[in-house]
Amino acid sequence: MIQLYYHELSGNCHKARLMLSLLGLEHDLVPVDLMSGEQKSPQFLKLNPLGQVPVLTDGDVVIRDAQAILVYLARRYGDEGWLPESAELISKIVQWLSMAANEIQQGLARARLHFLFNVQTDLGLAQKKAHQVLQILDEHLAQRPWLECDRPTIADVACYPYVGLAGDGKVSLEAYPHARAWINRIKQLPGYIGMPGL
Incomplete structure (x- = not known):
């Protein structure tokens, strides 16, 4: 199951959420409380040493950075229209x-x-x-x-x-x-x- 670690007010997180929705992909949302510094916790830093959201996990695959997540989702689950081969x-x-x-x-x-x-x-x-x-x-x-x-x-x-x-x-x-x-x-x-x- 795809999981997206996100914060509701982050535009970068919204990119990933929007792409998941446009592709119709089932996923779990995992809120990260940025105000309390949860993104700097040892557990979260194992996912992203930079201590930033979003982070997407898909089985054993872990992708950090909103733009990288878009590339991954488009190539893994989308048609060529989202990310052409040319x-x-x-x-x-x-x-x-x-x-x-x-x-x-x-x-x-x-x-x-x-x-x-x-x-x-x-x-x-x-x-x-x-x-x-x-x-x-x-x-x-x-x-x-x-x-x-x-x-x-x-x-x-x-x-x-x-x-x-x-x-x-x-x-x-x-x-x-x-x-x-x-x-x-x-x-x-x-x-x-x-x-x-x-």
């Missing part, structure tokens, strides 16, 4: 996974952490990075319905949560109509599930 297409998708782990995390996710969890950060810089990412995303989506392949892929799942949660970081989506339309398309996918704020 070198060019997979490279384009990995570009978006990298953006999700870097620029989106440093901008949109960081601003959200400041307001939601009182994490000290350079809020102005985080919000500036957030708008830079949103501008790139909006311009890209002006020409296509999905990030790559003219269909939803793990690129969309990877980038979606923190873009959709932009308001939590006091980052307005008003100037980004194509990104807003993309968010609505994702919400219409069969198997879509939300989270607090989405």
